[in-house]
Amino acid sequence: MSDFTEYKDVIQEGDLALIWVSRTMIKPVTIDAKAVFSTRYGSFPHKDMIGKPYGSQIGIYTRGSGKFAFIHVLQPTPELWTLSLPHRTQIVYTPDSSYIMQRLNCNPQSRVIEAGTGSGSFSHAFARSVKQLYTFEFHEVRYQQAKDEFKQHGLLDENVIITHRDVCKEGFHITSEDTTSHDFSSQNKKEITLDADAIFLDLPAPWEAIPHLEKVIATDKKVGLCCFSPCIEQVDKTIEAMSNNGWTNIQMVEIQGKRYESRRQMVRSLDDALGRLRDIKKRKLEGVKRRYQVMNEMTPAEREDVERNHKPLTDKAKFNPFGKGGRVKEGDENFTWKEVTKVETEIKSHTSYLTFASKIVNKVKDEKLVEETMQKVYVKRDAEEKAAALKKEAYEQREAILKKEAVKNREEAALKRAAASAAASQE
Numbered sequence: 001m002s003d004f005t006e007y008k009d010v011i012q013e014g015d016l017a018l019i020w021v022s023r024t025m026i027k028p029v030t031i032d033a034k035a036v037f038s039t040r041y042g043s044f045p046h047k048d049m050i051g052k053p054y055g056s057q058i059g060i061y062t063r064g065s066g067k068f069a070f071i072h073v074l075q076p077t078p079e080l081w082t083l084s085l086p087h088r089t090q091i092v093y094t095p096d097s098s099y100i101m102q103r104l105n106c107n108p109q110s111r112v113i114e115a116g117t118g119s120g121s122f123s124h125a126f127a128r129s130v131k132q133l134y135t136f137e138f139h140e141v142r143y144q145q146a147k148d149e150f151k152q153h154g155l156l157d158e159n160v161i162i163t164h165r166d167v168c169k170e171g172f173h174i175t176s177e178d179t180t181s182h183d184f185s186s187q188n189k190k191e192i193t194l195d196a197d198a199i200f201l202d203l204p205a206p207w208e209a210i211p212h213l214e215k216v217i218a219t220d221k222k223v224g225l226c227c228f229s230p231c232i233e234q235v236d237k238t239i240e241a242m243s244n245n246g247w248t249n250i251q252m253v254e255i256q257g258k259r260y261e262s263r264r265q266m267v268r269s270l271d272d273a274l275g276r277l278r279d280i281k282k283r284k285l286e287g288v289k290r291r292y293q294v295m296n297e298m299t300p301a302e303r304e305d306v307e308r309n310h311k312p313l314t315d316k317a318k319f320n321p322f323g324k325g326g327r328v329k330e331g332d333e334n335f336t337w338k339e340v341t342k343v344e345t346e347i348k349s350h351t352s353y354l355t356f357a358s359k360i361v362n363k364v365k366d367e368k369l370v371e372e373t374m375q376k377v378y379v380k381r382d383a384e385e386k387a388a389a390l391k392k393e394a395y396e397q398r399e400a401i402l403k404k405e406a407v408k409n410r411e412e413a414a415l416k417r418a419a420a421s422a423a424a425s426q427e
């Protein structure tokens, strides 16, 4: 089981844990009873984490500052790994990777090719959702680092094979001659059948790799391809290579991730603004006065020290809605607030163009299957038409009977009325 697929309740020695210090600082650590996790807010011994449930907040009291500091210990997920991994290259972030996997129809049966591996951000996301991932990296050091990392995370024992390869020059087949994480010694086979149904290329020149795909993709189903390129010129060349190599349904998409946040904003009136201006003026005068007063009360040495260090001379001011002083908590009932929407300015998504295409290699029409299917369709249609005609006939017959009965009833009623009026005139 990998650290990324096995769910655990309790933090244990040897676990890979992700320590959430802040939204912009998440650190991967291997839990070791003898180690200490140090931050600028304080030091957290791992032994205080062991035995606690995942998601726990671990707090410490720092004597120096007299404050509490805390962290959260979390289980690894591909999303958190993307935010915490050591960057060796530019990476694909979750807003892009989730969209790409959905467009490539990735599912637990998918066999995926990825090139290049880079920092392994997307590899972790693929590994969680698909049956098999074949990932390729041509930079030797990066290949080794990614391989070690995947090994450490248990991905190589599950569904990931990483191969050292220039896919633009040598394509995607994997043999026992290659530098790869796959262990050929345990099998008779000298080559892997990739049969990939989803391909993701994050390379500077994907158009050079596209012609090599023909030999390694599945032939009996629809195969999806996505190329991730930052420049429109690259997209141009990619589209050309796709259509020259029989890829269809070509479409280019750009993800513009934005996160909206609902907040309350203090409503300020004109009086507040005037009050603020008066306050600034008053503070300025008070400050000058106080400065003179304090300076006069000081010894020459203290005065020199203050001037050298620019120590503040005035007391901390009370709250002022616009100026310095204590802070107001959002929603404080003493003030008026309005609901506003704020856009998070920086959302981690790499603005690249995503070019999608698909291919069905085996396009031969199965005439027999088509004939059988159409025969079934015709038989069903004939039966439906016959049933409809019978229904119509029965309806018409019933209508005719009802009509006859109505005429007969009307005639009988007329005869009865005539007989009754004749009898009345005789009396």
Ligand SMILES: C[S@@+](CC[C@H](N)C(=O)[O-])C[C@H]1O[C@@H](n2cnc3c(N)ncnc32)[C@H](O)[C@@H]1O
Pocket (backbone or CB within 6 Å): 089, 090, 091, 092, 093, 115, 116, 117, 118, 119, 120, 121, 122, 123, 136, 137, 138, 139, 142, 165, 166, 167, 168, 169, 202, 203, 204
């Ligand atoms: C931008 S990074 C990929 C990042 C990766 N998608 C991630 O999410 O971490 C591109 C990688 O492709 C590798 N690369 C470039 N050309 C290659 C090629 N022809 N064959 C294999 N890998 C290649 C580079 O060494 C680099 O590590």
